[in-house]
Amino acid sequence: MLKKERYKLFVDYFSKHQPNPVTELHYSNPYELLVAVILSAQCTDKRINQITPALFERFPAVEALAEASVEEIFSYIRSVSYPNNKAKHLAGMAKMLVEQFDSEVPPAYSDLQKLPGVGRKTANVIVSIVFDTPAIAVDTHVFRVANRIGLTTNAKTPLAVEMQLMEHLPKQTLGMAHHWLILHGRYICLARRPKCEVCPLTHFCKYYQSGKAALVLNKTAKVAKPNKTSPAKAAKAKTLKPATGTPADDL
Numbered sequence: 001m002l003k004k005e006r007y008k009l010f011v012d013y014f015s016k017h018q019p020n021p022v023t024e025l026h027y028s029n030p031y032e033l034l035v036a037v038i039l040s041a042q043c044t045d046k047r048i049n050q051i052t053p054a055l056f057e058r059f060p061a062v063e064a065l066a067e068a069s070v071e072e073i074f075s076y077i078r079s080v081s082y083p084n085n086k087a088k089h090l091a092g093m094a095k096m097l098v099e100q101f102d103s104e105v106p107p108a109y110s111d112l113q114k115l116p117g118v119g120r121k122t123a124n125v126i127v128s129i130v131f132d133t134p135a136i137a138v139d140t141h142v143f144r145v146a147n148r149i150g151l152t153t154n155a156k157t158p159l160a161v162e163m164q165l166m167e168h169l170p171k172q173t174l175g176m177a178h179h180w181l182i183l184h185g186r187y188i189c190l191a192r193r194p195k196c197e198v199c200p201l202t203h204f205c206k207y208y209q210s211g212k213a214a215l216v217l218n219k220t221a222k223v224a225k226p227n228k229t230s231p232a233k234a235a236k237a238k239t240l241k242p243a244t245g246t247p248a249d250d251l
């Protein structure tokens with residue numbers, strides 16, 4: 001199948017079945033989204049949504065967050081991953097927004113990347129969702145699912161995935177494609193055991209058609225058999241790598 005055809009089938013399917021995908025992070029303004037996205041690195045949206053109501057109640061605007069100590073911010077985010085670093089990032093980000101950007105989240109990608117805790121992925125999420133700028137943020141799900149479906153070829157880094165998706169996806173679908181790939185990776189195309197048996201993309205998924213999916217299914221089925229697994233085999237199963245070379249987390 002030609003790559004062009006695969007992209008068309010991908011866009012056609014999701015445009016029809018998920019025409020309005022949105023982030024699962026809870027927020028009500030650009031400041032809250034920026035905070036939530038910074039916190040969501042290496043953490044689940046579910047966890048972030050559990051802690052942000054109290055955080056936003058205490059710091060309802062960026063000015064309040066800019067006046068807070070790192071220790072106080074930490075006390076609200078202690079249950080997320082890397083809370084020390086993230087508390088420092090939020091404090092620094094808020095101060096910079098107040099002092100250099102008139103307390104507004106800037107629309108320019110280059111300005112966003114100056115903010116502590118904001119890398120390429122976070123900046124892409126913000127320009128795409130808040131400012132409707134054509135961009136696609138690549139996280140672990142986007143990386144893995146785009147690779148498995150065959151939307152990307154030999155893309156070894158998030159930047160390479162981003163460049164290939166930018167090249168082939170219609171501009172107006174970039175923001176949606178980010179959510180399509182994340183949601184598909186979160187609920188269907190799981191890292192360790194993709195649910196190919198219920199996936200509607202098998203007719204154009206490169207990974208499925210290569211037969212690798214069946215191998216993973218067989219392996220996981222064997223690992224799941226009760227009482228027949230020797231200790232040596234169980235130890236080996238524990239070290240089974242995910243089906244691609246992507247990060248093993250399934251957030």
Ligand code: SF4
Pocket residue numbers: 148149188189190194195196199200201202205206207208213
């Ligand atoms: S067919 Fe399997 S590998 Fe392909 S996208 Fe669906 S779940 Fe993922």
